[in-house]
Amino acid sequence: MDHTHDPQATAFYKPDETGGKSGLASWIFSTDHKRIGLLYLSLILLMFCAATVLGLIIKLKLMTPGSTLLSPQQYNAMFTLHGVIMIFLVVIPSVPASFGNIFLPLHIGANDVSFPRLNNFSWWLYVIGALLALTSIFTGDGAPDTGWTFYVPFSERTTTNVSVAVIAVFILGFSSILTGLNFITTIHRLRAPGMTWKKLPLFAWSLYATGWIQVLATPILGITALLIFAERVLKLGLFNPAQGGDPLLYQHLFWIYSHPAVYIMILPAMGVISEIIPVFSRKPIFGYNMIAFSSLAIAFAGSLVWAHHMFTSGMSDTAVLVFSFLTFVVAIPSAIKVFNWLSTLYKGSISLDPPLLFALGFILMFSIGGLTGLVLGSAGTDIHVHDTYFVVAHFHYVIFGGTGLGMFAAMHYWAPKVFGRMYDHAKAAWSFWLIILGMNVLYFPMFIMGLQGMPRRYYDYLPQYAPLQMVSTWGSWFLAAGLILMFWNLYQGCRYGPPATKNPWGGATLEWTLPSPLQHEAFHHDPVAPEPYDYKGVNPDG
Amino acid sequence: MEPKLVNAVQAVDNTFLFIFGVSALLLVGITAAMIWFVIRYSRKRNPNPATFHGNLLAEVIWIVVPTLLVMGMFYSGWHSYRALREAPPDAMLVKLTARMWSWDFEYENGKHSSVLVVPVGKPVKLALTSADVLHGFFAPAFRIKIDTVPGMTTYGWFRADKPGEFVVFCSVYCGLQHAKMITSIKAVSQEEYERFLAEKGSGLGHPGKALLDSKGCLSCHTLDGTPSMGPSLKDVWGREAVLVTPDKKEKKLKYDAASLKMMIMGPRTGVVKGFEPMMPAYQGQITEDELTLMLDFLERGDSSVDGPEAGRAVADAQGCLGCHSTDGSDIAGPSFKGLFGGKGLAKDGAKVDAAYVEAVLKDPAGRIGKPTSMPAYPGLSDAERGVLIKFLESLGGTPHTAPAGSPADVPGAHDGTAPGKGHGGERQ
Numbered sequence: 021m022d023h024t025h026d027p028q029a030t031a032f033y034k035p036d037e038t039g040g041k042s043g044l045a046s047w048i049f050s051t052d053h054k055r056i057g058l059l060y061l062s063l064i065l066l067m068f069c070a071a072t073v074l075g076l077i078i079k080l081k082l083m084t085p086g087s088t089l090l091s092p093q094q095y096n097a098m099f100t101l102h103g104v105i106m107i108f109l110v111v112i113p114s115v116p117a118s119f120g121n122i123f124l125p126l127h128i129g130a131n132d133v134s135f136p137r138l139n140n141f142s143w144w145l146y147v148i149g150a151l152l153a154l155t156s157i158f159t160g161d162g163a164p165d166t167g168w169t170f171y172v173p174f175s176e177r178t179t180t181n182v183s184v185a186v187i188a189v190f191i192l193g194f195s196s197i198l199t200g201l202n203f204i205t206t207i208h209r210l211r212a213p214g215m216t217w218k219k220l221p222l223f224a225w226s227l228y229a230t231g232w233i234q235v236l237a238t239p240i241l242g243i244t245a246l247l248i249f250a251e252r253v254l255k256l257g258l259f260n261p262a263q264g265g266d267p268l269l270y271q272h273l274f275w276i277y278s279h280p281a282v283y284i285m286i287l288p289a290m291g292v293i294s295e296i297i298p299v300f301s302r303k304p305i306f307g308y309n310m311i312a313f314s315s316l317a318i319a320f321a322g323s324l325v326w327a328h329h330m331f332t333s334g335m336s337d338t339a340v341l342v343f344s345f346l347t348f349v350v351a352i353p354s355a356i357k358v359f360n361w362l363s364t365l366y367k368g369s370i371s372l373d374p375p376l377l378f379a380l381g382f383i384l385m386f387s388i389g390g391l392t393g394l395v396l397g398s399a400g401t402d403i404h405v406h407d408t409y410f411v412v413a414h415f416h417y418v419i420f421g422g423t424g425l426g427m428f429a430a431m432h433y434w435a436p437k438v439f440g441r442m443y444d445h446a447k448a449a450w451s452f453w454l455i456i457l458g459m460n461v462l463y464f465p466m467f468i469m470g471l472q473g474m475p476r477r478y479y480d481y482l483p484q485y486a487p488l489q490m491v492s493t494w495g496s497w498f499l500a501a502g503l504i505l506m507f508w509n510l511y512q513g514c515r516y517g518p519p520a521t522k523n524p525w526g527g528a529t530l531e532w533t534l535p536s537p538l539q540h541e542a543f544h545h546d547p548v549a550p551e552p553y554d555y556k557g558v559n560p561d562g
Numbered sequence: 563m564e565p566k567l568v569n570a571v572q573a574v575d576n577t578f579l580f581i582f583g584v585s586a587l588l589l590v591g592i593t594a595a596m597i598w599f600v601i602r603y604s605r606k607r608n609p610n611p612a613t614f615h616g617n618l619l620a621e622v623i624w625i626v627v628p629t630l631l632v633m634g635m636f637y638s639g640w641h642s643y644r645a646l647r648e649a650p651p652d653a654m655l656v657k658l659t660a661r662m663w664s665w666d667f668e669y670e671n672g673k674h675s676s677v678l679v680v681p682v683g684k685p686v687k688l689a690l691t692s693a694d695v696l697h698g699f700f701a702p703a704f705r706i707k708i709d710t711v712p713g714m715t716t717y718g719w720f721r722a723d724k725p726g727e728f729v730v731f732c733s734v735y736c737g738l739q740h741a742k743m744i745t746s747i748k749a750v751s752q753e754e755y756e757r758f759l760a761e762k763g764s765g766l767g768h769p770g771k772a773l774l775d776s777k778g779c780l781s782c783h784t785l786d787g788t789p790s791m792g793p794s795l796k797d798v799w800g801r802e803a804v805l806v807t808p809d810k811k812e813k814k815l816k817y818d819a820a821s822l823k824m825m826i827m828g829p830r831t832g833v834v835k836g837f838e839p840m841m842p843a844y845q846g847q848i849t850e851d852e853l854t855l856m857l858d859f860l861e862r863g864d865s866s867v868d869g870p871e872a873g874r875a876v877a878d879a880q881g882c883l884g885c886h887s888t889d890g891s892d893i894a895g896p897s898f899k900g901l902f903g904g905k906g907l908a909k910d911g912a913k914v915d916a917a918y919v920e921a922v923l924k925d926p927a928g929r930i931g932k933p934t935s936m937p938a939y940p941g942l943s944d945a946e947r948g949v950l951i952k953f954l955e956s957l958g959g960t961p962h963t964a965p966a967g968s969p970a971d972v973p974g975a976h977d978g979t980a981p982g983k984g985h986g987g988e989r990q
Contacts, residue, residue: 261713398639
């Protein structure tokens with residue numbers, strides 16, 4: 021370590037002595053990828069907490085049948101907001117906008133992304149989109165009550181504030197598109213000398229695949245959101261059968277983006293897992309080529325399966341046949357990743373530190389989510405469980421158990437690098453077990469209720485579902501306790517924890533050659549591209 | 563197996579079992595391997611990690627085997643999907659129109675009902691559509707779920723193999739009362755089904771008449787004046803009869819609301835002379851509301867087809883009652899009770915009268931002056947509109963004074979302003 025000065029004093033989040041902006045402006049107008057990443061991270065976590073509180077209230081309302089905690093209208097608005105905030109403001113930007121921004125350039129030996137000002141602009145679009153989404157809640161004739169899917173014709177008829185909400189979605193879409201564009205260009209143009217495609221860390225590979233989906237699929241969401249707006253304001257009738265329109269057209273347009281979007285959500289998290297598992301196993305990642313390739317395969321095949329959300333919609337049986345088949349095809353690269361991660365553990369030298377715990381939690385939860393997805397891909401069984409709690413459970417296992425735990429793993433993996441301090445490992449482990457327990461108690465009963473026919477988006481339910489609903493609500497409390505403990509422990513650690521060393525986990529990617537915390541400028545001269553998963557001579561220094 | 567004999571429920575359940583079986587094995591395998599590796603290859607036990615980067619054979623195996631498995635699942639799922647889709651040629655057709663937030667089933671003879679009654683063992687083909695937004699017909703017991711789409715007809719079929727009542731949910735979110743859009747499939751014997759079909763539906767006919775039929779009254783009491791097992795109900799109102807009490811005394815009886823209630827619900831003070839004491843007491847089997855409808859029919863007969871009770875039938879059939887209650891509580895729209903003569907939701911503050919209701923029915927948003935989720939009802943006949951308005955008029959009660967836009971949604975909105983509603987403290 022450099023002993024001539026304290027790296028904390030010159031951290032990238034401390035004022036830059038070399039001039040430039042200062043104070044708040046040095047953050048919100050920053051073009052530094054690390055600061056933008058932190059800005060994203062803090063807003064995303066804030067939104068996550070808000071939407072989690074909504075989720076907890078929903079579970080509280082559903083604890084007993086006939087509960088009057090929320091009126092029907094309040095309940096419908098609340099599950100809509102929970103979905104809109106979680107999907108568009110939390111999960112889609114989650115890993116790429118925060119840790120992607122901070123570590124993608126460092127992983128490839130660059131000092132920033134290709135278009136730093138565009139990067140700042142993307143963040144501003146995110147802020148504007150978030151503010152508009154908040155506006156839609158408190159203005160007009162009440163918060164949107166359509167569900168996050170904005171299905172027509174209901175979204176055209178409801179008097180609630182849908183128009184503002186879809187404009188928010190439109191703007192948020194552009195934030196995502198520009199981030200994807202930035203990442204793709206960065207990976208193509210700014211790799212350090214010797215950083216061949218085969219030396220690219222798998223996290224960068226996953227962001228590369230994600231970037232292409234963001235750039236290619238998100239514009240369709242933008243257009244679709246605008247069309248809803250136009251339908252409501254101009255009464256175009258595109259989706260209105262009375263005017264010769266077609267409600268199914270909307271569903272196609274919506275899912276052409278929104279199915280690939282779940283790969284925007286999960287791929288970066290898979291990238292994080294691919295980084296963490298070899299580091300804590302001290303063993304090269306098993307099947308590097310296949311993991312990198314499977315990211316691209318998921319991005320490609322995942323763009324061709326959208327209509328599996330529509331098996332009951334009234335579209336043709338031939339379409340059901342084709343989309344069911346393609347859905348099973350996309351299951352294969354996901355399975356490959358899981359087997360490769362497991363084989364990386366095999367004969368490793370494993371240290372069960374908090375990042376690895378969260379990564380293994382990801383594998384468990386993602387496996388449950390992925391395997392139950394097979395039930396949804398199969399046409400005959402999907403008919404029964406479509407639009408029931410089964411889908412809700414599946415989605416939360418994949419997105420919360422997958423992307424969420426991937427995000428938490430990233431936070432525990434990279435916090436010492438970003439802030440230069442270490443959190444308490446025992447508390448981190450406790451929070452992990454509480455979260456895993458809470459998630460399973462919360463969501464597993466939903467699989468059973470779904471199989472028993474419990475439809476989603478019901479503010480009340482038949483008495484036969486009462487016992488499992490109650491158990492599910494208990495689970496939400498364990499989960500909340502785990503989240504509070506985790507955030508508190510991370511906050512304490514990043515603020516007051518003991519100084520972290522340069523490479524506490526023994527990672528071989530380039531960010532671990534830099535001081536902790538990260539400095540304003542990362543690389544003073546081009547680094548030598550390492551073998552990212554070769555741990556010979558690289559050891560934890562903590 | 564003959565394709566016609568495919569049991570769709572069984573086919574779907576087989577696919578479930580197949581996928582869950584394979585999934586459970588994989589999940590247990592993955593989890594067990596993960597835990598075993600973490601223990602066996604912990605840094606303490608295994609300080610020196612291996613250095614291999616991959617294994618071609620292993621990777622080929624875990625590409626090929628999952629591929630074969632998922633293709634099997636795909637085929638099985640497709641097979642059971644076909645079973646759900648291909649209605650046998652002898653299936654009977656029932657048309658279904660979904661609307662916010664109720665169901666309207668139409669049978670081959672033109673009869674309508676809000677609960678789907680089918681004969682056991684008979685395949686039923688459903689032709690579904692929607693009057694407003696998307697809904698979904700979901701009958702878990704038969705593993706079917708079909709979206710109803712406005713402007714489009716979708717199809718599905720099922721067969722109830724045993725008698726019983728099976729729940730039907732709306733599966734596609736459709737607004738405020740989505741969670742209450744629940745009905746059922748009643749599977750009954752062929753004879754019962756035919757009796758049901760023969761009953762007059764709830765259309766414009768008097769609902770009290772339909773009730774007399776569905777409660778079985780008409781199998782002993784005719785409506786055409788000929789005595790059967792019991793006295794005819796034709797012109798029964800105001801007629802006089804002789805009642806034989808249990809101690810064989812005779813006394814006069816005039817049929818009016820009180821005496822008819824006594825005769826129907828019990829306890830009876832005697833038997834009408836010339837008939838056997840074989841009629842059961844209907845206490846507990848006929849509700850107060852049903853009795854009111856029946857008595858209204860007996861009093862006014864078919865002439866009351868243009869009376870308020872016929873208006874209630876229209877309101878019920880058109881789905882009005884999904885949003886407008888008749889007991890003073892606000893659901894999605896203002897309650898019908900006390901609506902007439904009170905202040906409407908209109909921006910211009912107009913009082914609710916016949917002209918106002920007609921205007922709202924034709925163009926809700928236009929008349930009210932702001933967006934509303936109420937659809938227009940251009941299909942109502944003049945007669946139907948007329949009885950509907952009579953019905954609204956008949957529902958007296960406290961005039962509707964709640965300010966527009968503050969229905970029951972807001973907790974605390976009732977504080978002290980609505981005595982007798984009993985909402986106080988329920989939420990706090």
